[in-house]
Amino acid sequence: MDQDNTAQKVWKRVGDRRRLVLLALVLVPSWLAADVLYSLLPARSWPGVNLSLSLLFAVLFAWISVGFWTSLLGTLVLLRRYDRFAATGGLPSDPGLPDDFRTALLFPVYNENARDVAAGLSTVLQSLRAGNLDRHFDLFILSDSTRPDVWAAEEEVWHDLCRREKAFGRIFYRHRKSNLKRKSGNIADFCRRWGAGYRYLAVFDADSLLTGETLAKMVQIMERRPEIGILQTPPKAIFSRTLLARVQQFANHLYGPIFAAGLHFWQLGDAQYWGHNAIIRTAPFIEHCQLPKLPGRPPLGGEILSHDFVESALMRRAGYGVWLAYELGGSYEQNPPTLIDELVRDRRWCQGNLQHSRLVFTRGFFPTHRALFVNGIMSYGSALLWFFFLLAGSLQALSALFITPDYFPQGRSLFPDWPQYFPTWALALLSGTAGLLLLPKVMAVGLLMVKGGAGAFGGPWKVTLSVLGEIVVSTFLAPVRMIFHSFFVVSNLAGLKVGWNAQNRGDSGSSWPEALRFHWWGTALGLVWGFLTFFFSPGFFVWLSPVVAGLVFSIPLSVWTGRVSLGRLARRLGLFLTPAETGPLKELRRLEENLKQPEPYCPFALPWQSGFLRAAVIPRVFALHQALAFNRRRNPPPKEARLKALLEKALSRGPGSLNDREKSALLNDPRSLGELHREVWRLPAERARDWGIF
Amino acid sequence: MPENADDQPTAAPAVARLDPLTRDRVLLYVRGLDISPELSLELALEATRHAAARPGGAASAAAAMDSLREILGERGLDPGRKNAGGPYLSSTPGLKRCSMVAGELDLSPLRRLLKGLFRRPGAARAAAGRSR
Numbered sequence: 077m078d079q080d081n082t083a084q085k086v087w088k089r090v091g092d093r094r095r096l097v098l099l100a101l102v103l104v105p106s107w108l109a110a111d112v113l114y115s116l117l118p119a120r121s122w123p124g125v126n127l128s129l130s131l132l133f134a135v136l137f138a139w140i141s142v143g144f145w146t147s148l149l150g151t152l153v154l155l156r157r158y159d160r161f162a163a164t165g166g167l168p169s170d171p172g173l174p175d176d177f178r179t180a181l182l183f184p185v186y187n188e189n190a191r192d193v194a195a196g197l198s199t200v201l202q203s204l205r206a207g208n209l210d211r212h213f214d215l216f217i218l219s220d221s222t223r224p225d226v227w228a229a230e231e232e233v234w235h236d237l238c239r240r241e242k243a244f245g246r247i248f249y250r251h252r253k254s255n256l257k258r259k260s261g262n263i264a265d266f267c268r269r270w271g272a273g274y275r276y277l278a279v280f281d282a283d284s285l286l287t288g289e290t291l292a293k294m295v296q297i298m299e300r301r302p303e304i305g306i307l308q309t310p311p312k313a314i315f316s317r318t319l320l321a322r323v324q325q326f327a328n329h330l331y332g333p334i335f336a337a338g339l340h341f342w343q344l345g346d347a348q349y350w351g352h353n354a355i356i357r358t359a360p361f362i363e364h365c366q367l368p369k370l371p372g373r374p375p376l377g378g379e380i381l382s383h384d385f386v387e388s389a390l391m392r393r394a395g396y397g398v399w400l401a402y403e404l405g406g407s408y409e410q411n412p413p414t415l416i417d418e419l420v421r422d423r424r425w426c427q428g429n430l431q432h433s434r435l436v437f438t439r440g441f442f443p444t445h446r447a448l449f450v451n452g453i454m455s456y457g458s459a460l461l462w463f464f465f466l467l468a469g470s471l472q473a474l475s476a477l478f479i480t481p482d483y484f485p486q487g488r489s490l491f492p493d494w495p496q497y498f499p500t501w502a503l504a505l506l507s508g509t510a511g512l513l514l515l516p517k518v519m520a521v522g523l524l525m526v527k528g529g530a531g532a533f534g535g536p537w538k539v540t541l542s543v544l545g546e547i548v549v550s551t552f553l554a555p556v557r558m559i560f561h562s563f564f565v566v567s568n569l570a571g572l573k574v575g576w577n578a579q580n581r582g583d584s585g586s587s588w589p590e591a592l593r594f595h596w597w598g599t600a601l602g603l604v605w606g607f608l609t610f611f612f613s614p615g616f617f618v619w620l621s622p623v624v625a626g627l628v629f630s631i632p633l634s635v636w637t638g639r640v641s642l643g644r645l646a647r648r649l650g651l652f653l654t655p656a657e658t659g660p661l662k663e664l665r666r667l668e669e670n671l672k673q674p675e676p677y678c679p680f681a682l683p684w685q686s687g688f689l690r691a692a693v694i695p696r697v698f699a700l701h702q703a704l705a706f707n708r709r710r711n712p713p714p715k716e717a718r719l720k721a722l723l724e725k726a727l728s729r730g731p732g733s734l735n736d737r738e739k740s741a742l743l744n745d746p747r748s749l750g751e752l753h754r755e756v757w758r759l760p761a762e763r764a765r766d767w768g769i770f
Numbered sequence: 771m772p773e774n775a776d777d778q779p780t781a782a783p784a785v786a787r788l789d790p791l792t793r794d795r796v797l798l799y800v801r802g803l804d805i806s807p808e809l810s811l812e813l814a815l816e817a818t819r820h821a822a823a824r825p826g827g828a829a830s831a832a833a834a835m836d837s838l839r840e841i842l843g844e845r846g847l848d849p850g851r852k853n854a855g856g857p858y859l860s861s862t863p864g865l866k867r868c869s870m871v872a873g874e875l876d877l878s879p880l881r882r883l884l885k886g887l888f889r890r891p892g893a894a895r896a897a898a899g900r901s902r
Binding site: 214231234245248249250264267268269270271272273362363364366367368369370371390434435437438439440679680693694695696698699700702703704753754757758759760761764769770 | 791794795798799801802803804830831832835836839849859861862863865866867868869870871872873874875876877878879880
């Protein structure tokens with residue numbers, strides 16, 4: 077333990093120094109850049125506009141500087157090939173694990189596609205078995221699903237999976253009736269029931285994957301370094317098919333490694349937990365990381381939505397390190413397929429991050445985690461600041477029309493005070509800002525060329541073209557993201573609540589009506605903004621045109637970037653390729669096969685997604701659900717009467733007459749479901765057809 | 771296919787009197803059970819024989835299903851009856867309970883500090899006395 081404390085002291089000291097340097101690297105140039113901007117702005121303006129513009133510019137400049145310096149340091153770390161603080165340092169080559177404990181692999185799910193989740197589980201288990209590691213791990217599907225069809229389908233899929241993989245007693249399934257505290261409550265519920273039996277727990281997302289070898293390495297790292305509380309891996313995006321998802325996936329594979337290495341450089345043991353693809357030391361997690369409810373009402377009070385950041389801060393407060401194992405491969409996740417899906421997810425994340433404003437000053441948190449809270453807030457707040465900056469810029473441009481120039485501000489004089497323009501400074505500022513945004517991409521390509529591996533991205537030319545394509549797509553989408561993120565921030569601060577929707581992971585794309593419904597106001601804003609600036613200040617319109625274009629064309633951009641056909645075309649052209657596609661790991665190939673597996677044969681014409689119908693009708697599924705039911709208590713008379721009325725309604729008017737709540741009530745009561753099953757099979761042919769029986 | 775009339779099972783005429791829909795429903799039900807194909811066919815045949823032997827000959831689907839359920843019950847295979855008080859299928863390991871309680875978060879220590887600084891000395895003394 078003394079050794080651990082010494083190690084912690086060393087990395088803490090080094091980390092503090094590095095962060096001070098980062099602070100200086102960010103603050104000093106931002107101040108200088110804002111000063112230059114202030115001197116460049118025409119004096120003829122409404123009061124306060126120039127100062128606001130400069131202050132906003134300073135904050136935004138600082139924000140993009142953090143990304144730039146992180147990427148630069150990440151590039152240097154990866155070029156150096158040696159990092160004395162790397163979490164994987166000194167790992168044995170043998171992936172063998174001790175036999176005295178097991179690790180729980182948790183798959184929290186919420187109304188997800190159960191068959192896809194099972195395909196992921198199957199792949200993880202097969203990968204563990206290939207390395208003869210499966211005896212060290214137990215897999216848990218932790219369901220918080222609220223839709224009865226999904227719940228019953230999950231049970232059936234779990235049973236089929238255990239049977240196919242011969243994994244009864246290895247893969248477990250638990251359905252929680254109340255999804256209190258959402259994902260964090262789901263994990264906490266696991267910890268309370270079974271956590272004491274596992275030294276570590278690895279958390280997955282419904283669509284994420286960790287290979288057996290990576291899992292073994294993670295456990296080995298945790299065993300070697302008892303001071304680590306959470307070890308996060310950087311997941312790489314996979315299986316993207318739409319154009320947008322492919323662009324994001326490419327960016328994630330190309331720029332992600334340098335960014336992760338840079339984050340590690342600054343953060344060391346004060347890193348973040350991203351909620352999945354991470355391993356957690358169970359005992360301190362149980363003892364210190366249960367989340368309290370924030371005082372006040374949502375959106376800023378109530379249950380903590382973005383639990384992961386807070387859990388890492390709590391773990392750190394308890395004296396354990398949180399590390400990012402940036403050099404560890406074999407960790408994957410999937411991207412939202414369309415812009416609308418991405419924005420829907422962002423709305424949820426935005427609320428979670430804004431909630432952290434309540435936690436910034438919490439006693440006992442480490443400064444780095446306070447900074448990370450601010451960083452999370454700025455992920456969305458920066459959009460609003462950018463929006464204000466552009467508005468202030470527009471006002472500045474318009475003010476020239478309404479304010480009469482005063483060439484003699486000092487009164488009568490022989491020498492007029494001509495407005496001065498410094499093109500060199502303006503160009504320097506513009507190129508400096510552009511450099512901060514674009515150089516990380518150049519560094520990533522440069523690193524690829526130096527270290528080799530461009531072939532895995534389609535070759536040097538294709539990589540270059542893909543980077544240019546990615547810049548074009550992200551430039552056009554940036555204004556759309558800006559106005560949506562701004563809207564999310566404002567609506568959250570105004571007290572509007574956000575629902576918890578299952579993430580869309582399909583490839584259906586966005587339809588034109590859907591895009592119109594979602595983006596009409598952005599388009600209208602772009603048209604009005606563009607018209608006003610073009611009419612009153614054509615010079616400024618040229619500067620603003622990329623923003624205006626992104627907004628005006630947001631509807632077609634949203635539809636086209638969400639198309640699988642365009643994603644496929646890009647792939648055929650060799651654009652946006654990633655190593656996971658050109659030379660995929662055997663686990664990824666296996667996952668692809670598992671995802672494509674046909675449904676098991678069933679003589680009933682009831683799709684597997686109709687979980688309730690199948691549980692009510694198919695004897696095998698009914699028996700399984702009944703066997704798993706734990707509510708066998710006799711109901712009080714009023715409830716019994718309600719259930720009886722429900723049963724009569726179901727039998728007389730068919731399954732279509734039941735809503736989700738009514739279906740759940742029947743599924744939750746074994747006696748009522750038993751009665752329903754028996755009576756459905758006794759129905760005359762014309763009414764039995766509604767239940768899929770002839 | 772049987773080659774001559776002698777090969778026909780003896781129950782065939784009785785079963786043939788059943789409404790095809792009723793017969794198929796019984797067959798569908800046993801196919802939906804998690805049992806071997808031989809056993810499911812045997813059960814279906816027995817249930818249809820039972821139903822056909824009922825007074826009136828052409829039994830309704832409900833009566834056929836009742837017969838099937840009786841047979842399944844006798845053999846301990848009725849999914850409904852089995853679970854009326856039967857064994858649980860556990861999808862989880864044995865419980866190993868522990869508590870996980872949220873610690874208190876002091877969200878605004880600065881405000882508390884300022885409050886403490888500006889508290890009247892008498893009130894501070896009284897508070898200190900109470901805590902003693």
